Amino acid sequence: MSIEMPVVSALLVLFSVGGFALLHAFLIYPLTLFSIKKVTSGTQCTPTTDLPSVGLVIAAYNEEDIISQKIENSLKLEYPADQLNIIVFSDASNDATDEIVRSYEDQNVTLERIEGRVGKTECQNRVAELIDEEILVFSDANSMYESDAVTELIRSFTPRVGCVVGELRYRDGSNVEGESVYWQYESWIKRMESGVNSLITGNGSIYAVRAESYYPQPADAISDFTEPLSILRNGETVKYAPTAVAWEDTEANVQDELSRRIRIITRSWNSIVRYSDLLNPFLHPGIAYQLWSHKILRWLSPVFLVIIAVSNIALVALTDSILYTILLIGQAAFYSLAIAGYLSEKDYLKHRTITHVPFYFLQANYAMLYGLVNFLQGSNIVVWDTSDRE
Template sequence: MLQNIYDYLLLLSLFSIWIVVLMNKILVISGFVSYLKNYKRSDELIPDKDLPFISVLIPAHNEAKVIAKTLKSVLEMDYDKDKYEIIVINDNSNDNSAEILGKIKEDNPERLLQIINTDSIIGGKGKSNALNIGFTQSKGSFIVIYDADNTPEKQALKELVNAIIKDKKAGAVIGKFRCRNKNRNLLTKFINIEGVYFQWMAQAGRWQLLKLCTIPGTNFIIRRSILDKLGGWDTDAITEDTEISFRIYQLGYHIRFCPHSATWEQEPETLSVWFKQRKRWVKGNYYVLIKNFKYLFDRNTGPIRFDLLYFAAVYVLFLSSSIISDMIFILGFGGFIETTIMGYSLLLWFMAYILFVLSVLIALSAEKGEINGANTAITLIMYFTYCKLWSIVAVIGLVSFINDSIFKRQITWYKTERF
């Protein structure tokens, strides 16, 4: 009897893993099609004289190591300097960020640069609260967000503006973000591949298939009128970018993907920093899933039902199935349990692994310089290493989310340690 239960559990878990892997494969292929269609610009950029006034918000908390480089790159964007303001929200920092920012402002008296230094009374309550503070001080008809560790390419802002002005139904437009320190160590190489695969190609695929995207935390533009309607960012949301994406769609707008806009950001270089960052993301995504779960059964919700289904598939179906299948494999290999379909399940597992590897390699081929022998070798071991680490952090994040919900813990900043 127990043997049959193990067989059923193994088959069910492998089938569930196959569903998620296949979904990602379809997204990557669609993303590659989008890449082939859009890798060269097909329209002209809006003339400089017709560009609107933009507000660029940069929320920062203890970012002294990186904020100067970020602000310098934003000051040097290829955009009329009189048509965009920069607002840095130095949110309750206890390092020397204020001195660094004050010096940059002093050196650029002709620029529309505002530094907001908050304290623990009005600030220190997370990124959403910091963005809301900056938004109240902004004047632009469009709002652009960059994280404090970003170095956007010179054309990034103009590309975002061009895309949103030419698409009246776009409530927001997102660009790409790439790993600036990808060659630092094996972890950053994993993160770089993950970014190309799950962010760049998956976003392009969702846009190609469903005209659907999810806002990342950086390098995106949103209409001021929409933020006014929404009342700004949800201060209870850790992943405020994902949360606001759902509310934009509920207003009847879509979120467009612009592959021509790119920014480079610093990723975690140690496992401890990576674990803290990803645990935060997991907790935030569970919050978004639960908050919007009711829309999964609402026929009028539109394409965001796919995102809800995808979140549920990844954070519930795939995660539980991965844990179950791994446990059965380990126990079976150790002789603690017996199954009659282990051979067939190994074949299904191996086919899923091959599908995963092919999907990643297709994604890498769309980004200049990423398809090479080193990245191919890293991809081959990624499923057994980096992906398993994600499963662990997803479980830890779920437990932490439940604890936070029970004890009503207040949202605060978690700053990814910089290097």
């Protein structure tokens, strides 16, 4: 008895801490933002009505299957043609991407070929040095913009705003359903963050930066994460423009989505260490709360899941509490749904949203654990490979 009680107390602490951290990251934090947004009514700055010059910077590596469609989409943007400069950078593509882009030179489309396969972030740094436009809009080759997307980004700039992030939506019928559901949830959180304080991250598919606010990023950084952080560190804010819409398909399959997420998490951990000052609640209370809640705890969620499961099993074995048994049954049910979701991906069972979402959640957590291990082992991922666009 004297030995069991301290063990049970320690297990209860582990279970409670893990459970609270997980709940905070995915539920308490967004609800806190929602509550703050409801009770505050700060003065809103008037959005700009000017139409500054814009450089639309499109990232491409071996995008022969999609780059023509992206350029055609960009040429149809409802923005004054004499104020819009379209630049496609090719990170040492070895397919027909460069030739396709050059075929649009007479339509105000510029190719910047960068040798050496240096990665997206370094390519952005080099292109930003070459162009003179007042606003830089960064996009991926597979991101198709609504015709007013750039205009809506520009409208959200105010004197204190250094970066504006648009909204990425996934088309109906996309292959990885869990990613689409997750992104709707993330978009809701971004609306809350922007309304309460500031976004803490961008979106590589659609975000805009004042040229004078742009900070060159290390080549191994994930630029749509670290660029907003650099802007925040300088005292400016980052805002969300949900009416500036870009459309994409999800990855072709869950394996491609897993690889993409591992790359993102690995680079994010390697990037956040350069901004440890923003994690200090005494220096930046609002930003620190957002980073810890939305990013750090979220990335650590697989660790918390393991802690919760192991401590719950031990508590059931060492105590006769019905509560711990019910909680363990709930976890078992959730993991069973995830297994069913995996089997549906393998076409062994019929596809159901109720099973695919738990499967996607666990797959995302596996990717976060993999990315954390990569970071702890000192590895990083600088370049990207183009997914199958068919």
